[in-house]
């Protein structure tokens with residue numbers, strides 16, 4: 376009898392071992408496709424998914440709010456060309472993550488938001504399930520694609536489709552809806568294994584048509600005052616060496632958009648950043664490489680663009696062409712293939728731009744750089760944005776391999792202009808939407824994905840959107856140094872309530888707040904600094920130690936301007952124009 380009992384037990388165990396379930400299939404499918412990290416926040420019905428992912432060797436970073444986890448996943452996508460994965464619970468957790476998914480889509484970052492959801496039957500009849508919501512329908516307009524998986528045997532296909540949708544063509548955010556019931560579904564392990572798909576060539580190269588290259592090169596050659604404009608699509612594409620070769624071979628001045636800074640070092644002699652207004656207004660042919668003519672480039676028209684000009688645009692998305700102004704030479708394909716085809720076509724036969732154009736650009740640059748150097752060198756007390764930035768400029772110069780996260784208004788605009796970047800994909804900022812709140816999510820993912828230190832420079836308002844993640848930074852002991860330019864408010868800290876009443880003005884915060892104490896509360900290092908020397912010393916110490924650090928940099932509350940450089944977008948100012 377005992378033997379029969381043992382045999383039955385063995386069979387049962389074997390049968391049990393031979394089973395898998397939705398939880399394991401999701402994890403196996405992600406791992407099979409080289410996805411190693413999950414950014415998320417646990418709860419019903421995904422707690423065990425997160426637990427099992429960790430148990431199975433994935434790195435799971437648990438946040439305090441899903442939006443920050445989503446932002447982390449989005450920038451992980453930008454940094455790695457693999458979709459960053461964010462995991463949330465249903466309804467409210469999903470909605471918290473959705474802002475980040477929409478932001479990823481807007482910025483062309485590959486990301487997958489995986490949310491647990493309630494049962495279809497109950498949701499569709501609106502019977503009031505726990506955290507009930509038709510998440511798929513809500514996600515669809517904010518994502519590049521949205522999928523739901525109902526059967527365990529379709530998990531492999533679901534993940535494969537999500538990966539392809541996120542990274543192929545123009546990258547973007549993908550929503551994947553996983554109902555609780557699916558995660559618990561079991562199936563035979565071997566059949567489960569066979570149902571998984573290892574995606575072959577998830578972002579296939581897209582070669583440009585040869586005649587589009589001929590047209591673009593001919594136009595570039597005909598230019599008297601050419602300009603190359605590099606966008607974050609160029610940074611994402613990782614065609615760094617060829618882009619540099621194209622810039623240097625043609626001798627054309629170039630402008631990097633904010634997140635393309637460092638693709639070539641900002642100190643490169645052909646960088647026209649310090650003569651930005653001049654080159655945009657004066658150029659006759661502009662070649663856009665992975666940059667859209669959206670609001671950040673004044674839609675390619677108006678006073679900013681001055682003299683009439685013709686555009687060449689290299690982009691993977693054919694419908695981007697002519698979206699704002701006529702594109703004389705569209706080049707549709709992936710940037711690596713397009714730039715290499717242009718290099719081939721150009722060969723050694725490209726005459727560099729004339730000395731009059733290069734000389735005029737150089738002259739503006741020299742003048743503006745001298746002006747900037749003078750502004751930076753002024754010692755003022757209390758510190759203003761520029762004196763504080765002088766210290767950080769030196770820190771980044773000495774540590775070119777660190778990631779530099781940046782958000783705020785003045786804190787963003789001045790830092791972009793002052794702080795030179797030396798390596799590609801190191802500047803991570805508010806992007807296409809100019810959105811506040813990406814700071815801590817981006818900082819965490821940059822530290823996790825690059826294993827290098829991160830310097831996150833935030834305005835005091837900007838930091839507040841994701842500030843609770845200092846606990847996450849301490850918990851995972853990440854080498855992140857946050858610097859807060861604290862001027863007591865949004866934009867500035869001197870507004871008064873127009874009624875004279877007791878409520879503070881709408882842009883004001885608590886005066887003299889000590890954000891450094893927040894970091895200390897969780898075991899990190901806090902500094903309160905009032906001079907550039909103290910600021911530089913505190914950041915250097917943080918980079919040396921690798922300890923989570925927050926530096927509260929006291930900035931003159933009267934420094935800065937309303938909306939930073941976007942004053943013209945405020946309805947009142949726009950109406951007065």
Ligand code: ADP
Pocket residue numbers: 481482483545546605606607608609611612632633634635664665666667668669671689690691692695708709710711806807
């Ligand atoms: P920026 O804000 O820096 O100007 P945008 O986000 O406006 O940059 O533009 C990025 C562009 O790059 C998008 O139009 C996107 O389609 C394109 N893009 C992204 N990745 C690639 C790639 N690998 N090859 C070609 N184009 C790309």
Ligand code: TPW
Pocket residue numbers: 782783784785786787808809810811812833834835836837838860862864865866867935939
């Ligand atoms: C999600 C509007 C743009 S900039 C900013 C806000 C609130 C904060 C500026 O103050 P800060 O910086 O950070 O102290 P500084 O250097 O000027 O003092 N909500 C979202 N996104 C945006 N962009 C806003 C509001 C905004």
